[in-house]
Amino acid sequence: MSDLRELDAEFARALRSLESRTKFAEALAQSDAGQEVTLDRRSVTPSREPRMRGAVLRAWGPGRWVEAATSSLNAEGIGKAASAVADALSKTDGGSTPPGPSSTLRQDWNERPARPMRDLGMEAMIAHARDAFGWATSVAGVHECQIRIGWTDEERFYMNTAGARCYQLLPKVFVGVVPVAMENGQVDYDYLGEGGVGGAERLGLLNEEKVRNHAQGSVELLKAKEPPTGRMAVVLDPGTTGTFAHESFGHGTEADQFVRDRSYLRPLLGSMLGPEFLTIVDAGSYPDGWGTIRFDDEGNPAQRTALVDHGRFVGALHDRETAAALHARPTGNARRSDFLSRLFVRMTNTYVEAGDWSLDDLVREAKDGVLLEHTTSGIEDPLGGQMQIKVKKGRLIEHGQLTSRVKSMALSGRVLDVLKDARGLSRQSDFEMGPGYCGKGHTDLLPVASGGTYLLSTAIVGPA
């Protein structure tokens, strides 16, 4: 099979076989192909994406979905999955239509970058990794460095009984550098991670200056002070601002949580929650993000959805069911981790749009506090409205100046308080989008991106 579109006839046959039992059925095939190399001081470890592809069939019975999945993309495998769905449907009385509009999208996105990573070859990836390793370990005090370079061609093919038929092949590239500094048994490291849609040109992100800077950052962390403790002014770096948007608003606006009455934000829709300079967006259509998609797993096109528009909470993320329940339109956010996993409302690329301050001005305005840099993780609290963000490092802010380097820390706070206390965002020139993986609850990880510029507010900070 050269690409998943060759399933066209099998999918059509499977969907036809279900039409007598349901008013709506859909089929989604998913496959990832790719390569990766991990290199450190003693080993070179290449790997390939597993040879695993599969499909999931879903149909609407009265009041609920029925679905079956298969990793056999042939007539027999797809036929068996369709039979399993048909068997489950036969236990229902059939005939009702599912909530929300069915996609009728018919379009292919077969994206080929000018320099596809698959043409680069493993040898060249290893050579890049060796260069980066050399740059990192040339910095005094850097004892070891792990380099990861890889690419994935994400492929999805969708058809339904309403006439939708769409295909996407999205080539994505990622790089990661972890220079490790060690002294007297104490170990610490900074890291560099980038990723998004594209080809070999993205390896330019892995340049000597950046790698050396991050290696130097690892050495600094060995000597860094403990972070300050308590409630204080905080300046979030662009990645941390993005994680703030993701954890605070992204998860809270996944509308399945509205329907479950599990979002602190639901009663606040339409209210001013932050300053006028604050706009938060989720956009699967963002051109080259790590969370970019062209259509979601219900066949709806990706789009830009404003969650907060100039301080006002205006929107939520929907699949067809939540859209129907809340009198909205699907936003292209219905996503499965893979063909084996169920569909949920999920984020794509979530970010805070830029403001008009400079970083220096934000630091001066903060007077005393801390700059938080290099997010390592975050977790939402969709009902309670708290959030936790952990960062690898920071800098003290004293008398309006950035001063000492401080070690890893956690930020905690009530989202609405952090928003209320937001005092400024830096300019577009600081804007960054970073790759990550997001769970629904603690499972079903899938690729997302988050971004923004420097943000000044107030929160609780402590070592972590």
Added chain:
Amino acid sequence: MSAPRMDAATAFEVADRLHLAAPWEVFAERSRRYEIHLNGRSIELVRGPIFLEGYGIRIFRPAGEGTGEGFQASTDLSSEGIAATVADAEKVAAESSFPAKKVDLPAGPAGASNGVAICDTSLWDRPMERLQEYVDALLRPFDGLTDVDPSFGSVRATLTEATLANSAGLRLAYPHTTIWMELAVKASGGPEGRPPGEYWVNDSFRRLEPERAAGQVRDWCRIARDVRVATAPPTGELPVVLPASIVTTILPPVFAGRWTGRARLRELAPAIGSAWAGDSVTVVDDGRFPWGLGSSPSDDEGTPQRRRTLLDHGRVGELLYDARHAGAFGTGSSGNALRGRSSLYADWRRFLHSPSAVPTTIVIPPGDGGSDAEIAESAGDGIWVQQLGWAIPDPLSGAFGGEIRIGYRIRGGKLAEPVRGGTVGGVALAPAEHPSLLRDIASVGSTPALVENMSSPTLLVKNLTVAGAS
């Protein structure tokens, strides 16, 4: 424990069709997965059986003065599919390099489950029925309650037949079960008009215990009510009590980062015999611990499981090796080669991953600190941490911490008002001259609890940094 009937021989069938130079290995799984998803007190979605059968082929080839490792996984069991998988593995091996002159894969006769308790036989025989009974038990405690509800949740059970074959003649097969449970319990209503509170629980385990679950839910309802009235903790260096559910989120990833052959190869591992904790602290890794998530008769390379001493009265006992890293140091595998486990995530589809050395089930033996009430009494004035947002420790620096989602002040040796918000953190594990959780343990409780892949009693830590209202 009677072992359920195994039908799968996937790895053996693939192995029989290989025409490969040694050494090679095939690890395969045939899994059935069943899921029930909740929306409030109703079932929102039932999924399953989801069938998945696949295998990973690993080969080792000479590469300069070392060894190249090639791995590829596939769900294609056709002859063409196996041939393509082998071709991928050969290409990867040719591109890889690793400083082991040779890798010895374990030999042995056909193996069985050897009495390690890792398979819930009633779940195996009646999966959806048992899952439904478990969900009923989770929901039953909410009957008659008007102020507490489940708002989000799922239970997902995976029943797996694992098979392993290698060029040294090993043929191994065993069944096991794993369950992932997630439940958000919401407390609302009431005369005081406060916003709702939530206690959001995630757990994974190997057997369904419906009655135990029902008892737990009653506790979770109480805690969710406490969330509504909780206030910010104080700021300062305070005695902190960590129950097993917190300890299990902190220590396994740190041992995985520093206590392994890979860390030793990168010169990041501690020296055997060096002091990394207080004299009273002994920590073992027990690959046969009953119902442990990391337990199995043999590891994922076929090396029989056993107990390993990680810290012996505060001093480093042994490091954890898979066959490859053991080969680099001319030692033997410790039986810690597991697949699909990282500090972030355990993949139920283990065949997709090449093995690496990680802890199996970490055990802190019970101490003389007594019951939880006695541990609180020993703390005097401090904080009991019931749940952190996400402790996720740094596997190399050992730094850990997170937001207190719910905890309790300890005043005069008794649990007092609930606290929420702010952070608690520190360093989990460090050379003994530096402060760390394991160096500064003041008391070890007497009742251990198995949570995921760690068994630990409640621990009292002399001082951790708490950031809260100030």
